Amino acid sequence: MKLFNILIQQSRVLNRSAKTLTSPQLPLNAYTNAPQQHPxxxxxxxxxxxxxxxxxxxxxxxxxxxxxxxxxxxxxxxxxxxxxxxxxxxxxxxxxxxxxxxxxxxxxxxxxxxxxxxxxxxxxxxxxxxxxxxxxxxxxxxxxxxxxxxxxxxxxxxxxxxxxxxxxxxxxxxxxxxxxxxxxxxxxxxxxxxxxxxxxxxxxxxxxxxxxxxxxxxxxxxxxxxxxxxxxxxxxxxxxxxxxxxxxxxxxxxxxxLWRPVLSFPFLIVWNYLLYRLDQKRNGKSPSLLRYHSAFWDEWQHLHLPALDKHLLFVITHNPVEGKAALEYLSTSRQRWAAQAVQIELDARSLQGCADVEAIREAHRILIIDELENELSPSLILKMFSRISEDVDAALNQASAYNQRLALRAFADKLNLQLENFARSSDKYTVRFYPIIKSWREIVTKYVEELAKITELRQEIDLPYIIGVPLTREQEIFTGRDDIGLRIEQLLLDHRRPPLLLYGQRRMGKTSLLNNIGKLLPSNIIPMFVDLQGAPSSASDHAGFLYNLARDMEKSAKKQGLTLPSLAREVLKSDPFTYFDEWLDKVEQALEQNTALLALDEFEVLDNAIAKGRFDEQDVLGMLRHLIQHRPRFKVLLAGSHTIEEYQRWASYLINVQVVHISYLKEAEARQLIEHPVKDFTLRYESNAVERVLQLTRCHPFLVQLLCAEIIVLKNEQDPSIRRLATLADVEAAIPEALQSGSFFFADIQNNQVDATGQAILRFIAAQGEGAIVSRQTLLQQFSDANITFSLLLQRELIEEVDDGYGFQVELIRRWFI
Structure with missing residues (x-):
């Protein structure tokens, strides 16, 4: 009897606790796999x-x-x-x-x-x-x-x-x-x-x-x-x-x-339908009757329960807290199809509610895509909308209205292609999302028009320069490099099929050149650009590395109009290099009479991954060597700010590497970048102002854009009467701002490209003034045993040898080290 009394007291406590924990918006024991027992x-x-x-x-x-x-x-x-x-x-x-x-x-x-x-x-x-x-x-x-x-x-x-x-x-x-x-x-x-x-x-x-x-x-x-x-x-x-x-x-x-769910199915349909109709008559009054739906108490029912998605959507609309709890429960149950269908509809409504570009740019942050398992069509559509949102976000992050308009125009063209594809499809999800993508296209087009009107009213100078990120194929500001394109083309025709190394200092435009190299080469050469600083080198094993490598090759080839066969990640797990080699056989068939140029940017990052033991040197570099020697349809081009000699393991695998040096722009190319970076550029320069820009930058592509961008910012702050003519004074006034806004570039030189002795030497030369040449004897007196450091500074193109002395190659870099 004592035990019974204790149990009765415990039941009363449970009853009071249940009443205390009951949410006014969410009924007790509803939408959970761990309901409390009745007291x-x-x-x-x-x-x-x-x-x-x-x-x-x-x-x-x-x-x-x-x-x-x-x-x-x-x-x-x-x-x-x-x-x-x-x-x-x-x-x-x-x-x-x-x-x-x-x-x-x-x-x-x-x-x-x-x-x-x-x-x-x-x-x-x-x-x-x-x-x-x-x-x-x-x-x-x-x-x-x-x-x-x-x-x-x-x-x-x-x-x-x-x-x-x-x-x-x-x-x-x-x-x-x-x-x-x-x-x-x-x-x-x-x-x-x-x-x-x-x-x-x-x-x-x-x-x-x-x-x-x-x-x-x-x-x-x-x-x-x-x-x-x-x-x-x-x-x-x-x-x-x-x-x-x-x-x-x-x-x-x-x-x-096994048989009860089948026999009870007709009765459950009637029961569930009555609950849905009653909820509709109650106008979504909380708590809803959805919690009594058989999907929440019959775990053995494997047949799809009709109208469950409609009932769930109705509850979410009228009572979001209860509806989201039910959605979460169903997402792990046998009726997860209903949760997926409702989530797709919720995403569609969210996308449909984007009324301006700011809402569109944020849309990719709220989309639910990974939970979709079997619905291939809506998953692809939602991924497409996510990419569109990311593109709009990137476009709006551009510093100038001009670059925003340029990126958004290209984006609007992509939307037009998507609309054409949607119009040809009768898939139910395509039909559902068609008006949404059409609305987004109209919103973006209207915003581009508004940007143009605002710029014209303010008489602002468009800022066409791209600072800190590589130039893409769509950006017309890419200038020159015809000589490098010709050199690469000649080496690709060499019957010895040597691997190529595009070597140059940071911010010299190596990646921009690789992004645009298709413009400089014959149409039968298909560039396949792979950024080794991205997913390939960050993979945890060989299967991940080869999968990311193949995926980037596919994406790059698609931009050139060539569709490559896909390579599934699961296939690579058992024997990655064998299956990757078989995939290359299929790629060669897709190439037909064309030649693939596999351009691997930032090869130093892959070397670091090998040094850390994440990848095996013999497997990875051996694979590249085999590709070069035994697949004549493939040419390999590495790009980096180091020579192969600095990485001995690469030199032993890639024999007879031909170096293509990328350095400063030609003077004519730099002048075009200053005075006519894009069509209808409204800023004009006095001749001495152009010469001063050339002197300060030595035609360094990044520094030309950096200084000219600061000149435009300064001019847009001036009175419209003098705004569209750049003078020598304007160039001088923009120098401090350029040193500040480009500090990441200069700090990289100071911290990552030279050691403490090199920094001391650069500061010593910089203190002598603009254009100063310091004799070798003077420098050796100040810095004994620095011969190796001098060679490194020359190789990094920071200083140059003039007669029997040394001086800075670039005046803006000298000013940073003062």
Whole structure:
């Protein structure tokens, strides 16, 4: 009794806690695989039985909540013997399984048995009233029939109960589960035995007594004989039928979770539809009836439940908190298709709500794409919208209205192509997203027009220069380098097929040249640009490296109008280099008569990955060497700010490397970059101003753009009457701003390209003034044993040798070191 009192007090505490934790927006125990048990012992016992039959996850989580170490294959009795007797929740489970559920079974089984016998007799076409009237009134037949029928009925009920119990126990195998089901089975067995023995005894005794009395009194021996015969035959028939039925029920019960979802499906459709209609009539009143939908309590139902996505979307629209909880629950259930369909629709509505370019640029941050598993079409569409959003974001990050307009115009052209593709498709998702992409195109086009009007009204000078990032094919500011393109073309025609190294200092335009090299080479040479500073070198293994390498090759070739076969990452896991080599065979077939130029930028990064042991030197560099020697359709071009000699491992694999040096622009190319960077450029320079820019930058492509960009910023702050003519004073005024805004470039030279001795030498020369030449003898007096440092500074193109002395090559770099 003391234990019962403790459990009752605990139930009251649970009841108060449940009321405290209930959210006003989210019903208790809704949309969770770990619902709380009802505080009432009887109702919670029935709840356990329901979980065993329909929600095995809730059952397992309930066991975990009782004891984190409690598994479904543990035994309650054994756990109690092992010292867990202080755990009241464990005692509660024990009492529910061995006491309350058996008692309920004893009470319910006879009632269910009597109901079931009536249904069986009715199904056999012999209603009870007719059967009794057919036999001798209150005769032996009534007793025999009642006893046999009751026994048969109980047998059927027992068979069904046993079958269900076995089926459930078979699906949720375990010690605790077995304890509960055995407790329930014991109760049912006792009820069955009591019912059978009691009904048979009372039925036979009553039948014999009444039958004999009536036979003696009335003397109707024939009636008695007839009644006995009919009663016995009927009882035997019912007994046989009942026995067969019980056996079949027991067998069917074992596979209950296979056939029950199918048989119950029509009823669940009606039930779920009624819930949906009721929610609609309630206008989405919270809490909704969605929590009673079978998707949230029948874990065995594997068939798609119609209209579940519509109901879920309706609830999310009217009650977002509850709807999002239901969405999260369904995303890991058998009905995840509904969660995916609703998420796609939510994304579509979000995209449709983008009313300006600012909203479009943020759209990629909120899209849910990775969760889509089987819906290939919407996944691709959402990825497309994500890329569009990222492109708009990148365009709006441009410093000038001109560059924004340039990028957005190119983006609008891409949208027009997408619209054409959408218009030709009848796919339901394409139809759904077509008006959205059309709306985005109109928003971007309108914004470009507004930018043009604002620029014209303000008479601002467009800033066409790209600072700090490589120039792409779409940016017309790319200038010159025809001589380098011609040199590369000549080397590609060399029958020895030597690997090429594009060597030059940082910010000399190596990557910009590789991005635009297709403009400088014949059309039969297909550049495949790969930035080794990106995904390939950051991969964790060879499979990841080769997959990223192939993917970048595909993307680059596609920009040239060539579609390469795809290479799946999973294929590479077992034997990466073999499968990659087979993929190259397919690439050669796709090339037909063309030649592939594999351009690997920032090869030093890959060398660092090899040095750290992430990749094997022999495997990776051996693969490149094999490609160069045995695949004449492929040419390899490396690009970096170091020579191959500085990386000996590369020199041993890539024999006969031909160096293509990229340095300063030619003077004519630099003048064009200053005075006519793009068509219709509105700023004009005085001649001495152009000469001063050339003197300060020495035609360094990055520094020309850096200084000219600061000149434009300065001019846009001046009065419109003098805004569009740059003078010598304007150039001088822009120098401090250029040193400040380009500090990342100069700091890289100072911190990463020279050592402490080199920095000291550069500061010493810089202090001598603009154009100063310091004799070698003077420098050796100041810095003895610095011959190696002088050679490094010359190689980095920071200083140059003039007669018997040294001076800075670039005046702006000298000013940084003052």
């Amino acid at each position: 009432n012992l009887i109702l919670s016992s029935l709840q356990l039985l329901f979980w065993l039959s329909f929600r095995p996850l809730a059952w397992r989580n309930h066991l975990k909540r009782i004891d984190p170490n409690l598994e479904s294959d543990s035994s309650v009795i054994i756990l109690l013997r092992r010292g867990r007797w202080r755990n009241l929740a464990l005692w509660r489970l024990f009492i529910q399984g061995y006491l309350i559920l058996p008692i309920l079974a004893n009470l319910l089984v006879p009632i269910l048995a009597n109901l079931l016998v009536g249904l069986i007799l009715w199904a056999l076409g012999e209603p009870i009233a007719f059967s009794v009237a057919l036999d001798v009134k209150f005769g032996v037949t009534v007793g025999v029939a009642a006893g046999v029928a009751a026994g048969v009925t109980v047998g059927v009920a027992a068979g069904v109960a046993a079958g269900v119990t076995v089926g459930v126990a078979g699906d949720v195998v375990g010690g605790v589960t077995f304890d509960v089901t055995v407790g329930l089975a014991v109760g049912i067995a006792r009820g069955v035995a009591s019912s059978v023995v009691g009904d048979m005894t009372r039925g036979v005794a009553f039948g014999v007594a009444v039958g004999v009395a009536e036979g003696v009194v009335l003397g109707v021996l024939g009636g008695v004989a007839f009644g006995v015969a009919v009663g016995v035959v009927g009882g035997v028939t019912r007994g046989v039928v009942g026995g067969v039925t019980a056996g079949v029920a027991a067998g069917v019960g074992v596979t209950i979770n």
